[in-house]
Amino acid sequence: MSKRTTRILVVDDEEIVRESLVSWLEKDGYTMDTAEDGPTALGKLDSASWSILLCDLKMPGMDGLEVLDRVKKAQPEAAVVIMTAYATVDTAVKAMKLGAYDYLVKPFDPEELSIMIQKIVAQQALLRENVILRKALKRDYRFRDMVSKNSSMQQLFELAKTAARSSSTVLVLGESGTGKELMARAIHAESPRHAAPFVAVSCAALTETLLESELFGYEKGAFTGAMTRREGKFEAANRGTLFLDEIGDISPKLQMDLLRVLEERRVTRVGGTESLPVDVRIVAATNRDLPKAVHEDRFRQDLFYRLNVITIHIPSLRERKEDIPLLAETILERLSVEMHKEVDGLSSEAMALLVTHSWPGNVRELRNVLERGLVVSKGPLIQAADLGLTLSPAKEVRPAHPASLAEVEKEHIAMVISQTGGNISQAARILDIDRVTLYNKLRKYGLRRDGEEIEET
Amino acid sequence: MSGVRLWWMAGGAADTSFLSPAVTAIGSVYKLPVRLETVNARPDGAFDPRRNQHSSTRILNWLSHHYPKGATRLLAVTDYDLFIPILTFVFGEAELNGKTAIVSFARLLVQDGALIPRDRAARRLAKEAVHELGHTFGLLHCKSYRCVMARSASLKDVDMKEPALCSDCTARYAETGIGKEPSDE
Numbered sequence: 001m002s003k004r005t006t007r008i009l010v011v012d013d014e015e016i017v018r019e020s021l022v023s024w025l026e027k028d029g030y031t032m033d034t035a036e037d038g039p040t041a042l043g044k045l046d047s048a049s050w051s052i053l054l055c056d057l058k059m060p061g062m063d064g065l066e067v068l069d070r071v072k073k074a075q076p077e078a079a080v081v082i083m084t085a086y087a088t089v090d091t092a093v094k095a096m097k098l099g100a101y102d103y104l105v106k107p108f109d110p111e112e113l114s115i116m117i118q119k120i121v122a123q124q125a126l127l128r129e130n131v132i133l134r135k136a137l138k139r140d141y142r143f144r145d146m147v148s149k150n151s152s153m154q155q156l157f158e159l160a161k162t163a164a165r166s167s168s169t170v171l172v173l174g175e176s177g178t179g180k181e182l183m184a185r186a187i188h189a190e191s192p193r194h195a196a197p198f199v200a201v202s203c204a205a206l207t208e209t210l211l212e213s214e215l216f217g218y219e220k221g222a223f224t225g226a227m228t229r230r231e232g233k234f235e236a237a238n239r240g241t242l243f244l245d246e247i248g249d250i251s252p253k254l255q256m257d258l259l260r261v262l263e264e265r266r267v268t269r270v271g272g273t274e275s276l277p278v279d280v281r282i283v284a285a286t287n288r289d290l291p292k293a294v295h296e297d298r299f300r301q302d303l304f305y306r307l308n309v310i311t312i313h314i315p316s317l318r319e320r321k322e323d324i325p326l327l328a329e330t331i332l333e334r335l336s337v338e339m340h341k342e343v344d345g346l347s348s349e350a351m352a353l354l355v356t357h358s359w360p361g362n363v364r365e366l367r368n369v370l371e372r373g374l375v376v377s378k379g380p381l382i383q384a385a386d387l388g389l390t391l392s393p394a395k396e397v398r399p400a401h402p403a404s405l406a407e408v409e410k411e412h413i414a415m416v417i418s419q420t421g422g423n424i425s426q427a428a429r430i431l432d433i434d435r436v437t438l439y440n441k442l443r444k445y446g447l448r449r450d451g452e453e454i455e456e457t
Numbered sequence: 458m459s460g461v462r463l464w465w466m467a468g469g470a471a472d473t474s475f476l477s478p479a480v481t482a483i484g485s486v487y488k489l490p491v492r493l494e495t496v497n498a499r500p501d502g503a504f505d506p507r508r509n510q511h512s513s514t515r516i517l518n519w520l521s522h523h524y525p526k527g528a529t530r531l532l533a534v535t536d537y538d539l540f541i542p543i544l545t546f547v548f549g550e551a552e553l554n555g556k557t558a559i560v561s562f563a564r565l566l567v568q569d570g571a572l573i574p575r576d577r578a579a580r581r582l583a584k585e586a587v588h589e590l591g592h593t594f595g596l597l598h599c600k601s602y603r604c605v606m607a608r609s610a611s612l613k614d615v616d617m618k619e620p621a622l623c624s625d626c627t628a629r630y631a632e633t634g635i636g637k638e639p640s641d642e
Contacts, residue, residue, distance in 0.1 A: 020514060020541035027553060028608065083543075089575045107545045111610035 006121050007031045007048065011041040011067060012056040012083070019108075021054060024110075025117065038062025038070075045074045052101075052120055057084035057091060065094060071098040077127070079120045083108075101351050129337065146186060147177065147330050150320040156312060163310045164190035169262070171247075171307045172285040174314030177364030180285040181245060183314060187283055188241040196240030199233050204246035208254060213270045216257070222271020234267045234278045241281045247307065248288030248299065282307070317359040317366060318419050321430050323388045324366070331367050332382075335374050343377055349384040357389055358419060410445040413438070417447065460490035461590065462528045464520075464626065467536035467562075471495045475575065478583035482620040486587050486605070488636030489529055496533070498523070504536075511537035513550035513559055520557040529635065530593050531557045532586060534543070538563040548609055549584050551592035558589035584620045585609065591626070594633050597601065599626050 008030050010021045018034040026032050035041035037059055042400065044050075053071055057064035068080045079101035084091065087105045095103050101114055148154065163170050164187045172180045181200060188198040205216055215224075217232030233242060250258070261267050262282065266275040284307045293299035330347060337340050346354070348374070359365055369389060373382040403411070413431065420426040428438045442448075461483055466473035471493050480491045486525045515615045516539075520531055523581030539547050548565070551558035565581040566572055587605045599606035602614070604623035609615045622630060630636070 014542075016514075016542045020543045023514070023550070023553070024541060024544065024547075027592055027598050107540070107543055109610075110544050110547065111614075114608055114610040115546065 005029070005031050005217060006051045006124075007033070008052045008054065008117075009041060009044060010034045011036075011038065011059070011064070012054075013059045014056070016093045017056070017083075024113075028114075028117070030117075038064075038067040040076070042070055045071060049075055050078045051124055052117065053078055053080045055080055055082055057082050057095075058086075065091070065098060068095060068098050068100055074289065077124070079124070081116065081120075081197055115245045126164075146182060147326050148320065148323045149326060150315070150323055152315065153320060153323070157316065159310070160312055161188055161190055163187060163312070163445035165192070166310075167193075167281050169282045169284070169307055169309045169311070171290075171311045171315065172283060173290075173311060174285075174287065175316045175362055176287050177362030178314040178316060180287075180314060181243060183312060184241070184243040184283040185287060188243075188281075191241065193240050195279055197237055198241045198243065200243040200245060201233050202245045203254075204249035205244050208251045209256060211250065213258065215254075216261075216267050216269055217272075218270035219272040222269070223430075226271065229269070232267060232269065234261065234280055235276065237278075237280045239279050241283055244282060244284045246286055247284040248286035248290055248293060252300070255300045255303050259300060259306060262303075262306045317362045319426060321355055325351055326365050327363065327366060328354055328370060331363075331372065335371055339371070339374060341374055343374060343382055344380040345382070345384050346373070347381040350382050351385055353384045353387060353389055406445075409441070409449070413441055413445065414447055417442070459527055460492060460531045461487070462525050462531045463491055463493045463586075464531065464533045465493065466496050466499065466533045470507050475579050475582070478576075478579045478620070479534070479586040482583040482587050483532075483590060486620070486622055487590065487630070505540070508537070508540055510540040510546065511535070512541070513539040513547055514541055514560075516559050517550055517552060517557050520559065521552075521555075524556060524637040528556075530590055532590055533557075533559040534582070534586065535559060535561050536563055537561055548615070549589040551589040553592050553597075554595045555593050558593050559568070560585045564612070580620065581612075581615050584615055584618055587620055587622075591622070591630070594635060596622075596626055596629055596632055599623060601625075 008025055010018050010032065011034070012018050012021075013036055015036070018036070022032045022034060033044065035044055039062060041053070041055070053067075055064045055067050055071075059067075064082050068082060070314050071078055071080050076099075079265070080099070081102045081104060082091075082095040082100045083104050083106055085106045087103070092103045101120060104112070104116070146157065148157070160170075160183060170187060171182075172183050174180050184200070188194060201211075201214060203211060209223075213226075213230070213232070215232050215234060217230050217235055218226050220226055220229045244258075261278070264275070265279070266277050268275045290299055290304055290308070292306050294301045317327075328351065330342070332345065354366070354369070357369075361368070365400055370382075372388050373386040376386040376388070377383065413427075416430050417424075417427045419428070424435055424438055428435045431438065433441075463476065463480065463483070465476065473493065476493060480493060483489065483491050483588060495591040500516050503519070505512060516533065516535070516537075520533055524531055539550065539559070541547055541550065547561075549558065549560035560582065562578060562582045565585065566578045584605055588609060591606050596606050598608040599622045601607060602617050603619050604626055605618050605620055606622060606626050607614060607618050609618075
């Protein structure tokens with residue numbers, strides 16, 4: 001991630017004061033700017049965020065206290081230091097009450113100024129770190145933590161947000177590692193049910209009987225080993241959300257049981273007779289092709305319809321390659337907090353490698369690769385070699401002899417078009433050319449829409 | 458002749474023995490020849506009678522107007538107590554990425570109100586001279602307190618540092634390419 005620079009705005013009607021403060025502080029590496037009066041300073045608040053404002057108290061028109069008041073409303077996290085040539089207890093008290101960080105009498109002792117700025121910078125760095133740590137600890141699963149520049153992803157977030165407000169069942173589809181559980185948690189966090197539990201169950205991890213007792217609970221003596229009564233996940237998730245991951249993998253019997261619960265909104269514990277009402281929002285997920293499973297009689301059609309109320313299909317990472325740099329930076333920022341290792345970011349070669357990789361394991365794979373890179377890296381930037389990525393298959397089949405530019409272009413287009421499954425618009429976006437140009441290039445190189453060469457007859 | 462011009466702007470002729478550590482340190486850190494000259498002219502209007510101090514910024518402007526032709530950098534050494542308007546004093550000032558710098562030994566001669574041995578004061582001056590020249594080469598304040606480019610807000614800071622650049626600042630200086638040109642040898 002890029003190193004944050006401290007931005008300091010000096011507000012003073014005396015040019016010589018502005019100049020000397022800028023000249024003194026720019027040598028510490030801070031980004032400096034000046035404003036000769038309050039309104040100019042407030043204008044600069046609209047266009048950028050500031051870490052520190054050094055603001056004169058007595059200025060014609062708007063005085064320093066008014067600027068302070070307005071700054072604290074516009075950018076409360078900015079530290080405002082009031083400077084004055086004439087100190088009075090009244091104004092000092094007023095400034096501190098309005099939220100000034102400190103109150104300095106001109107001229108300042110160099111050490112006093114230096115230490116004060118260092119203290120502010122250190123405190124702000126701690127605050128920033130605190131926010132990131134809290135997020136990491138609380139596992140803050142809101143939509144704003146799911147990053148994407150891709151327009152279809154944005155539409156998907158909008159759909160999910162709307163769905164979150166209802167209690168309808170949501171079916172999340174997508175390849176392994178695309179973030180289906182993250183989506184389910186975000187839906188829960190945005191929903192009116194967010195104060196109640198979010199309970200996740202992986203349906204593929206358990207045998208049929210175990211899953212049954214896990215979901216519905218059991219009564220004492222229901223089976224050998226059932227020493228006490230135990231409530232199931234449906235009950236545990238009451239008033240909240242139950243996330244059923246890998247729903248495509250459940251057995252026909254459980255499909256039927258689940259259908260009954262969804263229809264009746266009541267569960268009966270294994271070995272029990274009483275049915276208990278449950279108020280649970282279901283979010284189900286799978287990486288399997290459910291309509292095909294229905295067609296092949298492996299999945300109940302009625303259950304599919306029950307689950308398929310609102311469907312959210314998360315695209316694979318290779319379908320939204322433009323998101324890779326943003327995702328990589330966000331993930332790296334979180335990893336560096338979790339792993340207590342700071343880096344400035346990725347080298348341009350490393351980033352290029354991430355963008356060209358095909359990511360069969362999607363975002364999960366990206367996270368693992370970045371974690372490895374962070375552990376292995378020695379310098380301020382993670383290098384391509386640190387990532388431990390092997391060349392993608394498309395690259396491995398490259399001829400060993402030096403290829404011409406046209407050959408490389410043809411090969412690259414073929415790879416991208418095959419990765420997008422022949423989707424011309426998507427391929428054109430990844431290649432950053434327009435569709436007509438892509439069609440022309442396909443014709444020129446004799447490529448089909450699946451990336452294969454047209455066989456000459 | 459290119460290289461650093463060191464202008465003695467204190468009373469009398471240049472005190473070569475007092476300046477000797479500064480000349481040696483500048484030459485060894487920046488790999489530039491140093492020429493010492495006594496300058497008797499003084500800028501007008503730099504003295505502030507209310508503060509009983511001289512404005513370092515005004516002296517820097519004056520130095521820019523009297524910049525010697527062909528010099529790589531110009532550093533003035535003065536016995537004036539210097540200030541910038543916002544601060545009670547400064548040990549020196551320089552134009553960041555500029556050509557001129559000034560350093561004062563007025564506050565370097567004492568410790569807790571008492572005079573210190575001359576050689577110790579001369580070592581302090583050497584550090585501040587190398588420091589201010591560093592800014593003219595684009596070097597910013599360094600976080601390593603031993604590096605000569607560490608911020609000097611007090612005498613304690615000056616005494617803690619060495620009259621040399623740390624490895625990072627050395628690398629940054631090397632990137633400027635100054636001190637490598639044949640004409641600078």
